[in-house]
Amino acid sequence: MPELPEVEVIKQSLDKKIKFQKINKVLVRNRNLRFKVPKNFEFFLKNKKINKILRKSKYLIFHLNNNSFLIIHLGMSGTIHLVSKKNCYKNTNASFYGSSNLPIKHSHILIFLKKHQIIYNDPRRFGFVKILKNKKNLEFFFRNLGPEPFNNKFKIIYLYNYLSGKKKNIKSFLLDQKFVSGIGNIYANEILFYCKINPFKQAKNITKMEIGKIKYFSKFILNKAIKKGGSSIKNFKNAKGNKGNYQNEFKVYDRENLNCLKKDCYGKIKKKIVSKRSTFFCNRCQN
DNA sequence: AAGAGGCCCTGATAGC
């Protein structure tokens, strides 16, 4: 589900409330996420304090008080819920239940704080959690991640060198986290629309001018989406349960056969599959 | 090296 903007929105909605709170207890109800939740996960987190919440591309990072880190990736369908003790899941010998606005299924990990409960819910279980014991491990873990569009390293010459000579289409490069991190299928489509680049165009044929546009609009779109609270297709909500609004701003994503929204363009939005992902583009102004 | 394709999993929706 969540691309960089959604993860950033979750991060912001978590940050103030749980900063400096101590983890009293952790309950793992299903260890079978993308990677198995390790046996010592609960024990390791117990009594640690959350100093800060960070985000790197699509990863949430809880900075703990002994300079270790809890990493969360939400995969396709993961969500984080932050609820008060009053409304949280209760676990008795006889049963497990939560207040009416909490999901009935797929709440795999619960983190009990003094006043709150953090819930990791993920129907498809493509997400995962990981403990990294120090900064070195953290750096190693992210060693293959390319720069975010917000990063200074994401500059013309970097993009130009990376793309030059590559036969693959530009869309799949925007989805390649080694090239640029944080962009997923929705925003890749939207960015290429703003750039007026056909998603099938081979990377080696992207002009310097187009590279400038990719650099500019990647940042522009992600920023805009963050300001709108992310995109709520399916049931994305921030940790407090509020929906985002960027889905109302989509120019191409999920708009198959609708009219192009560019002024004076009378094209239609087409849908085609590019490297197993739905790809939306205007057949007139993106070619 | 670079690129293509399979796979992990559940749920919503479309079509019969």
Place this chain on the structure above:
DNA sequence: TGCTATCAGGGCCTCT
């Protein structure tokens, strides 16, 4: 109504 097929905000792994 109930079945089956297809598709979803991702990314790792293997094979050529």
